[in-house]
Amino acid sequence: MFPYDRFVKFEELTTLLRKAADAHPNLARLNPIGNSHEGRPIWCMTLTHFATGEALTKPAFYVDANIHATEISGSVAALKLIDTLLSGYGKRADVTRLLDTRVVYVLPRVNPDGAEWAMADKPKFIRSSTRPYPWDEDAIEGLEAEDIDGDGRILMMRFRDDNGPWKKHADEPRLMIRRDPTESGGEYYRIVSEGRIKNYDGFNLPVARVKTGLDLNRNFPEEWRPEGEQVGAGDFPTSEPEVRACVEFINRHRNICGGLFFHTWSGVLLRPFGTKPDDEMPPEDLWVFQTQGKKGEELTGYPAISVFHEFKYHPKEVITGTQDWLYTELGSYAWVVEIWCPMREAGITGYKYIDWFRDHSAEDDLKMLKWTDATHKGLGYVDWYAYEHPELGPVELGGWNRFYAFSNPPPHLMEKEVEKFPDWIIYQALMSPKLEHHSTKVTPLGEDLWRIDFGVHNTGYLATDVSKLTRKKKHVRGVIAEITLPDGATLVEGKARIEGTQLEGRNNTATLVSFFPGANATQDRARFTWIVRAKRGTKVQLHAAHDRAGRVGAEVVLMP
Numbered sequence: 001m002f003p004y005d006r007f008v009k010f011e012e013l014t015t016l017l018r019k020a021a022d023a024h025p026n027l028a029r030l031n032p033i034g035n036s037h038e039g040r041p042i043w044c045m046t047l048t049h050f051a052t053g054e055a056l057t058k059p060a061f062y063v064d065a066n067i068h069a070t071e072i073s074g075s076v077a078a079l080k081l082i083d084t085l086l087s088g089y090g091k092r093a094d095v096t097r098l099l100d101t102r103v104v105y106v107l108p109r110v111n112p113d114g115a116e117w118a119m120a121d122k123p124k125f126i127r128s129s130t131r132p133y134p135w136d137e138d139a140i141e142g143l144e145a146e147d148i149d150g151d152g153r154i155l156m157m158r159f160r161d162d163n164g165p166w167k168k169h170a171d172e173p174r175l176m177i178r179r180d181p182t183e184s185g186g187e188y189y190r191i192v193s194e195g196r197i198k199n200y201d202g203f204n205l206p207v208a209r210v211k212t213g214l215d216l217n218r219n220f221p222e223e224w225r226p227e228g229e230q231v232g233a234g235d236f237p238t239s240e241p242e243v244r245a246c247v248e249f250i251n252r253h254r255n256i257c258g259g260l261f262f263h264t265w266s267g268v269l270l271r272p273f274g275t276k277p278d279d280e281m282p283p284e285d286l287w288v289f290q291t292q293g294k295k296g297e298e299l300t301g302y303p304a305i306s307v308f309h310e311f312k313y314h315p316k317e318v319i320t321g322t323q324d325w326l327y328t329e330l331g332s333y334a335w336v337v338e339i340w341c342p343m344r345e346a347g348i349t350g351y352k353y354i355d356w357f358r359d360h361s362a363e364d365d366l367k368m369l370k371w372t373d374a375t376h377k378g379l380g381y382v383d384w385y386a387y388e389h390p391e392l393g394p395v396e397l398g399g400w401n402r403f404y405a406f407s408n409p410p411p412h413l414m415e416k417e418v419e420k421f422p423d424w425i426i427y428q429a430l431m432s433p434k435l436e437h438h439s440t441k442v443t444p445l446g447e448d449l450w451r452i453d454f455g456v457h458n459t460g461y462l463a464t465d466v467s468k469l470t471r472k473k474k475h476v477r478g479v480i481a482e483i484t485l486p487d488g489a490t491l492v493e494g495k496a497r498i499e500g501t502q503l504e505g506r507n508n509t510a511t512l513v514s515f516f517p518g519a520n521a522t523q524d525r526a527r528f529t530w531i532v533r534a535k536r537g538t539k540v541q542l543h544a545a546h547d548r549a550g551r552v553g554a555e556v557v558l559m560p
């Protein structure tokens with residue numbers, strides 16, 4: 001259905017998504033949720049079996065990818081999910097049940113503009129959006145990362161400097177390692193990104209201010225902080241069209257019970273909070289996250305960790321994104337998948353995420369290089385070659401090609417990597433609450449007088465309002481039951497519309513040997529009762545609806 005050994009640009013992505021939707025009219029619909037800064041549609045594929053009910057009448061799971069410009073393997077993972085669901089329907093029991101009873105929204109490319117720059121013939125790697133921010137003018141000085149020799153790669157640039165912090169590894173001169181703290185008198189280098197230097201004075205080498213300084217994942221409303229506190233945050237929460245479109249979409253689709261956001265890289269499954277410790281989370285919600293995380297570890301081989309506790313860029317700084325917004329504001333369980341961990345692939349043990357970048361051993365670098373040489377066929381690490389730089393004079397270009405060596409899996413390993421995730425997403429989506437009809441009962445009370453009992457239940461694992469945080473914030477109402485009577489029939493007792501409570505799921509069921517007493521063995525059920533005056537044989541319509549758990553209807557005929 002889709003290629004998995006290369007990245008596709010926007011136009012091809014659009015064609016592929018249209019084809020997939022056209023080939024499965026009963027299971028898939030493609031719609032834009034809005035437009036990017038440069039006017040490209042942000043596509044959303046709605047996946048459900050439409051014959052069993054419209055999307056909004058079913059519990060939903062939301063997946064998006066590629067909000068960060070160079071993290072394009074996220075798009076590939078989103079395509080793999082679409083493929084798995086469309087080709088698995090009718091063949092796999094879990095996929096069939098998922099699309100019959102629930103809906104999955106997949107947005108393969110939230111930031112089409114930035115991705116287009118990353119895939120250009122002369123690529124430009126930026127964090128997110130192509131909109132200039134915070135200022136519109138070009139930098140007047142400094143180093144600007146650029147493919148200066150026109151080979152389609154942005155590598156590293158090294159040049160000799162007696163006070164430089166880098167040196168060649170003694171056994172592997174291609175590899176650059178740090179100079180020891182007290183070492184002097186050797187052959188040392190400075191290393192910067194491949195690029196041109198504006199207004200170089202021959203002495204200072206500042207990095208030019210990046211004109212495209214936005215980070216769309218910092219533009220969400222939850223704990224939004226201005227630029228000085230959170231780099232790339234944007235002018236105000238949802239100031240960017242891509243983020244505004246996602247936030248509005250998720251708010252309009254109140255059936256969304258959970259979400260997953262594809263990023264790269266590090267090979268981890270990240271859960272909230274980003275800004276607070278676990279003990280500030282309702283314990284019941286933490287237990288659900290732990291259940292999901294355990295399954296995720298089993299299915300993907302990635303560790304499941306908290307952003308706050310284990311994935312901070314700096315121990316004193318916190319970050320936020322879509323994930324914190326979806327869980328903290330709306331109470332829907334939310335995960336970030338950071339696809340791809342080259343360190344683990346290379347056999348490095350004890351890799352501790354972000355800390356590893358600040359400090360790791362030269363042995364780790366050697367392992368990485370050896371593995372990259374063996375698997376990437378020259379694509380991941382480039383041997384240094386001479387280049388006459390217009391500002392610096394003779395330099396060498398080479399080193400890590402981070403786009404392939406780190407930011408994304410190399411093309412030939414991509415499919416193997418992205419096929420780890422659909423099963424975990426299916427598992428999470430099937431955990432959602434699901435409102436179903438339990439029973440109806442008609443009892444004659446006398447001449448043309450009838451009692452109607454309408455029983456519904458939640459057959460999902462999670463409660464109808466999904467999390468304790470939702471319940472605390474009262475973000476969703478309980479089950480709403482309605483009775484519709486034909487002309488000539490009257491309601492004697494009971495309201496035409498009744499708001500019921502939330503229905504529990506099975507997630508707080510302890511293991512049997514713990515013998516904790518339960519308050520009520522049927523907290524997953526609700527019964528609505530009306531007394532109606534109508535002629536024998538009258539047909540009455542009953543409905544029950546819940547924003548997240550779906551809708552059900554039943555017809556009863558008034559007969560003894």
Ligand SMILES: [Zn+2]
Pocket residue numbers: 068071263264
């Ligand atoms: Zn990212």
